[in-house]
Amino acid sequence: MAWLDRRYSPDNPVVHRQELLDFKFEGRRFPLIDNQLGIRKPAGLTAALSILTTYTSDGQRAPYEDALGSDGFLRYKYQGNPEHYTNRGLREAHTLRVPLIWFFGVQQGMYLPFYPVWIIADEPQHSQVAIGLDEAQVTLAQNAESLSPLERRYSERVSKQRLHQPVFRQRVIRAYNSSCAVCCLRHVSLLDAAHIVPDRDERGVPAVSNGLALCKIHHSAYDENILGVRPNLTVHVRSDILQEVDGPMLKHGLQEMDGVTLTLPKRRVDRPNREAIEQRYELFRAVG
Incomplete structure (x- = not known):
C-alpha cells in the first residue's frame, strides 16, 4: 500500500497489470495479484492480500452487477468452490480484520486500486463477502442488521462516491483518449x-x-x-x-x-x- 501511495499521481492513478505481477518485496518477486484468479492469497500468508474485478465493456454485463447490497455495502463473489484456498483467505481476512487492496479494472490490463478495504461480512449462502471501503462503513457493519434508512443511504453514498464514481471517471476519460x-x-x-x-x-x-x-x-x-x-x-x-x-x-x-x-x-x-x-x-x- 505504501508503494501504491508512491506510485499514485492525480493525472494517472491507474496501475498496469504487469506492474502488479512484477512487484518486488524485500528484493524478491511478490505479485500483488494472481495471474489467473481474482483473489490473491500468497503462500505463507494466512489471509488474502488483494481482490480484483476484471474490466468488462458495456453490454457484456450490467455495470457493477450484484455489487451493491440493499444495506449499501459492496459485495465480492467467491472464487468458485467456497472451500477454495482463496475464499478461505477472504474469510481469514474477515476474522483477523486485516486490510486488503481492491484492484478494479478500468481498461484492458489496467486497474484503479482502492485501499485499504476490509471484509466486513462473510455470506456463504450467497457465495460472497461484503466489503467496507472506509472505517465508517466498518463501524456501521457491526450493526448491519439494524441499520436505519439514513445509515443505509449513507453507506450507499460512500460506496458510490469512493468506488463507482472514480471507476466511471477513469473508464470514460480513457474511452475518450x-x-x-x-x-x-x-x-x-x-x-x-x-x-x-x-x-x-x-x-x-x-x-x-x-x-x-x-x-x-x-x-x-x-x-x-x-x-x-x-x-x-x-x-x-x-x-x-x-x-x-x-x-x-x-x-x-x-x-x-x-x-x-x-x-x-x-x-x-x-x-x-x-x-x-x-x-x-x-x-x-x-x-x-
Whole structure:
C-alpha cells in the first residue's frame, strides 16, 4: 500500500497489470495479484492480500452487477468452490480484520486500486463477502442488521462516491483518449466524466455509454443546460447565451462551440447511448 501511495499521481492513478505481477518485496518477486484468479492469497500468508474485478465493456454485463447490497455495502463473489484456498483467505481476512487492496479494472490490463478495504461480512449462502471501503462503513457493519434508512443511504453514498464514481471517471476519460469531447482539451486534471442521464435517475447507469469526457467548463455548461447535445451529436448552445456579449471565454469557449460535432471514442460500444442523448436533449430544450 505504501508503494501504491508512491506510485499514485492525480493525472494517472491507474496501475498496469504487469506492474502488479512484477512487484518486488524485500528484493524478491511478490505479485500483488494472481495471474489467473481474482483473489490473491500468497503462500505463507494466512489471509488474502488483494481482490480484483476484471474490466468488462458495456453490454457484456450490467455495470457493477450484484455489487451493491440493499444495506449499501459492496459485495465480492467467491472464487468458485467456497472451500477454495482463496475464499478461505477472504474469510481469514474477515476474522483477523486485516486490510486488503481492491484492484478494479478500468481498461484492458489496467486497474484503479482502492485501499485499504476490509471484509466486513462473510455470506456463504450467497457465495460472497461484503466489503467496507472506509472505517465508517466498518463501524456501521457491526450493526448491519439494524441499520436505519439514513445509515443505509449513507453507506450507499460512500460506496458510490469512493468506488463507482472514480471507476466511471477513469473508464470514460480513457474511452475518450483523455480529451474533451467538445473542445478536445487534453489536460487530464481539467477533465470530468459527465453523466448524460444523471446518476440520481434510475436510468443513469455508470456505463461509459452514459458518459461524456468534458472539460470542467463544458461539464458545468452541460449540467446547467447552457449547452446541449443534439441526437446527431452536435453541440447546441442556448440562444440567449449566443446573443450575450462578454469576454473571450464566452466567445471562444462557449459561443464558438455551437454546431461542433462531438469527438467520440474509437470503440462503438463506448459511444453515447442514443436514447440517453435524446432524453437529455429534451430536458435541455425544456429548460431553454
